[in-house]
Amino acid sequence: MKRIIYALLTLVMAVACTSQGHYKITVTFPDASCDGDTMYLTNYDSGDTVAQTLVANACAMIEGEVDTSFMARMLVHGQRMGFVVEKGDIAIIWQDGRATGTNLNEVLNDLDKRLEEIGDNDSLAVEAFKTTYHENVENAIGPWALNYYLMYNEFSATQIDSILSALPARYRNLRRVQKAIAFAQQHELTAPGKKYTDFSNAAGERLSDHLATDKVNIVDFWASWCGPCRREIPNLQKIVAKHGDKVNVVGVAVWDKSDDTHQAMKELNITWPVIEGGPNWTVPTDLYGVSGIPHILVIASDTIVARGLQGDELAALVDRLVGSEQK
Structure with a gap:
């Protein structure tokens, strides 16, 4: 089970700083099929573009200064992967789906290995994410792991509030956490026993x-x-x-x-x-x-x-x- 899992789609940036300074991200692709495409570095939580560059000769590089380490998403050619932007040289072999070279990214890689061993056992995956966010409350991985923990469980808004009460106050301001609370509230409004809620698409099909x-x-x-x-x-x-x-x-x-x-x-x-x-x-x-x-x-x-x-x-x-x- 990779960090790129189905359900997708609901990852969290971190706000805790583990180091400040210069970062350099080098991405190597298996072939030239992405040459000429734009590679985007985006913030997981907000979705904002942090930086972008063109892929050339099956390679791309982005560098800059980081004040606060954060979870990021790299997007290119309709594909994506998640990793931590932090001080240091970060190397990404695109087909491997992992970033190496810095401490927090190695922590993520260790978690990936554990999830691969766990396979489709959701209960063990839940415990892995719970342990991970507890162990990384003050760094860039904590909020990301918390988000997966919330995704895997159908917590009520009250239960989420209880979980957040034991965490730093900044966690409540994360957009994905706020969305998790909103989802929990909607889940309760559409729980078994409730009348179904109708909806339509842009074409008016209901x-x-x-x-x-x-x-x-x-x-x-x-x-x-x-x-x-x-x-x-x-x-x-x-x-x-x-x-x-x-x-x-x-x-x-x-x-x-x-x-x-x-x-x-x-x-x-x-x-x-x-x-x-x-x-x-x-x-x-x-x-x-x-x-x-x-x-x-x-x-x-x-x-x-x-x-x-x-x-x-x-x-x-x-x-x-x-x-x-x-x-």
């Missing part, structure tokens, strides 16, 4: 256009680039094959390009309707407090019955709901 009041509705938040999302599609197809017109599946493509969504639909043989809004469309995920995908809602009679279930758990719930409707 979720309600595709829901059926007399069926069990399965709403799947997904993206073409998301491996776990793609692996869940066959499970949904099995549910449809088993229950036929008793169930109704609606896809919601988020954080994805339209062409990529359509290509994935062909590859995965997705026959149900998919609402899409482009790579920057966040309306549905903001409304439902979704920070990671796949995320599935089960809606019956306009009420959210469950959310976040996948695989056998989802199938078992649908079995029960369809069975109860047939009685």
Whole structure:
């Protein structure tokens, strides 16, 4: 499991300073395919561009002064990777997805190795991020690891507030932490037992256009680039094959390009309707407090019955709901 994980998309910059001074970032690419492209160094938390340069001869370099070490994202040719900007010479071999040469980046690399050993065991990953943010509260890694810890857990806003009360006050000002709190609040407003919240894309296509009041509705938040999302599609197809017109599946493509969504639909043989809004469309995920995908809602009679279930758990719930409707 790399720092570039699916759900993506919600990383945090750090504000604690471990060193001040000059930094030099050298990025080496495997070939000349990125030559002529602009490489952007951005701040994880704000998304602001810190610096940019052109790739030439399969290499690019950015240097400058850092007053406060921070988590950064390097973007080029539609790809990205995260690392710490701090004093020193930072070397990045692009295909490896890691930065070396400075202390905090080596800490990140050690965490990466641990996550790779953990694999798909989310509970162990949660503990790894919890331990990491506790051990790095005062440096650039702490807020980043805290953000992943919050992503992996469906904490309430009250629980997040309790966690933050034990951390430096500056953590509350981080944009990603504030967003985590907002997501938790929205998650509570769209919890099981609540009426579903409708939304639409720029074309005016609404979720309600595709829901059926007399069926069990399965709403799947997904993206073409998301491996776990793609692996869940066959499970949904099995549910449809088993229950036929008793169930109704609606896809919601988020954080994805339209062409990529359509290509994935062909590859995965997705026959149900998919609402899409482009790579920057966040309306549905903001409304439902979704920070990671796949995320599935089960809606019956306009009420959210469950959310976040996948695989056998989802199938078992649908079995029960369809069975109860047939009685």
